[in-house]
Amino acid sequence: MPIAEALVAMTHSSVLTADAVSVDYPITPDWPWQRAGRLRAVHKASLSLTAGETLGLVGESGCGKSSLARALTGLAPVTGGQVRLDGQTMRFDRRAATRALRRDVQMIFQDPLASLDPRMTIAQIVAEPLAILRGDIDKAERRRRVIAMLERVGLTRAQMGRYPHEFSGGQCQRVGIARALVVEPRVLICDEPVSALDVSIQARILDLLAELQREMDIAILFIAHDLAVVRQISDRVRVMYLGAPMEEAPAAALFDQPKHPYTKALLSAVPRPDLAAERARRRIRLHGELPSAADPPSGCVFRTRCPWAQADCGARVPEWRALGGSSVACHHAEAIAAGTLDRSA
Template identity: 60%
Template sequence: MTAHSPHKNVEDADAPLLSVEDLTVHFSVARAGRRALPWSPKATVRAVERVSFDVRRGETVGLVGESGCGKSTLARALIGLVPVTGGSILWRGEETVLGARRELARLRRDVQMIFQDPLASLDPRMTIEQIVAEPLKAHRPDIARAELRRRVQTMLERVGLNAYHLPRYPHEFSGGQCQRVGIARALISEPRLVICDEPVSALDVSIQAQIVNLLRDLQRELSLSLLFVAHDLAVVKAISHRVLVMYLGRVMEFGTKEAVYGEPMHPYTRALLSAVPTPDPAVERARSHLLLRGEIPSPLDPPSGCVFRTRCPQAIDACAGDVPAVRAWPPRPGKVACIRAGEHDRR
């Protein structure tokens, strides 16, 4: 089956392209400290804990949160780069078994990834032509060499590069140009979904805007779906249709961009938004900032109940009980994991 062949379970255009249910990723690590012995029980890092969301056709879902919250681990788990502990991943209506080699090959024809460090993600021993052609050669070995070169050149032109870049090597390019090569490599196999793992965090601000605009243009041109991972809320707002907020491996809030940025329900979301600076000095001085107390807990020993309660300004004793479910709070749009979400009124 080719990357764009019809699928019997996906007749409905509104059906999610990717559905994630209760995805969990745990890592076993050796305990640190002087008393730790080689035969001591290993500790468990709860990197991602029961995360559920979906990505629709042609939309961008932004994934935000502080460093270490599990964003990149979640993104890598979706395509099998990180082993999954529990939960399910449905691709175009069918559950994907990430441990099966055939399933992974089928998924990677349709799902590609753009990595954070543009230079480190490119093989320095390969030319740009070889780098961009590699996914197509792996998934379409039947394509003739002349046609392969033509497709590579066409894709490079789509991302703002030229044919004379083909024989050059990654070290001859700037960071922004290397990221354009990474985008071309991700798109050459005609995927349906592209996972962008902080693709602009290592770039200058002006280059960030160029890459974001390029991704938006390519999304419209190629009818792509994007999962855009970032910690910069301004960048996520510029490109996303819906936004998923994570903290310590769990979902705090998930909703449309307008709902999350305009009427956030979770205290953590409000704290993140209050930390985003505004370009007007007068407005910035007049703003009130929601400062979080304490440090981020360790994923080796997360708090009971709501994992955010140790830093939450609205925390009560009940927050230490059961883990709050991610649920809707009508009439407000979106979903939130907070037992006190309905008590807040921004107006």
């Protein structure tokens, strides 16, 4: 089934839908004789999120994960395609018309401290979204909601007057979570929310997110580099490379039986606790660097680093199609899975 038709079929159950979303950034030339260009950060990405589920988004740095997340929240320009909330198109260029829609999609950022205004107390930080997006509630109700949300994320009323620099990284991230959830959104975009935290703090933040998701029935898009974290928290996982989707599957299926060569390479780089198994396994090594998004390869964007690349991989873009319970964009996924296609390295 084509992507557009599949998305239409899922609209009735999807909270947030991205339909062929593209994000391009202009490249300004350094010299007058140079030509202006465009950097293709995300190219025709389509996905859907349903209430109460978590979609993990993985891929190496520069693959477009954060650009897609920011496009879904209106923080990056959507240069192609549409973002829909409950089937209604979100037009980020018309602030007044989409304010109610924007309230339902909130974001948690990677750096806990840098995402908070150092001149504001945490009470002011958490109250700000209410003041901007919930003009229908008075000041007393706003304060009550701020106190309730801070306590919900493990902070106390006595800490309300403190500034971000007076808190640890984990506490600052709790403030960021409180700020995102105080307006009671339906979708939460988490852009590597635990990557800057210690492992023990990561576990607490992940447990907190899972608990709040159950209570509020929130759909979560969770971006991370740590595949162990993604496997723990996600219902489904999507793999991106150079702005394009490579594979999507239920978390257990993707980690146990990856279909796409890039997914296989990512998982083979994860160390195993069993030393004997770690020494015995054959890694899939990717040679070279990630190509420039300003000049992506023709056909399959992964072909320049793919150990199974064939001549036809550069001739046409692989179709996004179903394969054994997964969705994959690879011309030779069946042959790779069956072991009938030899790899070059």
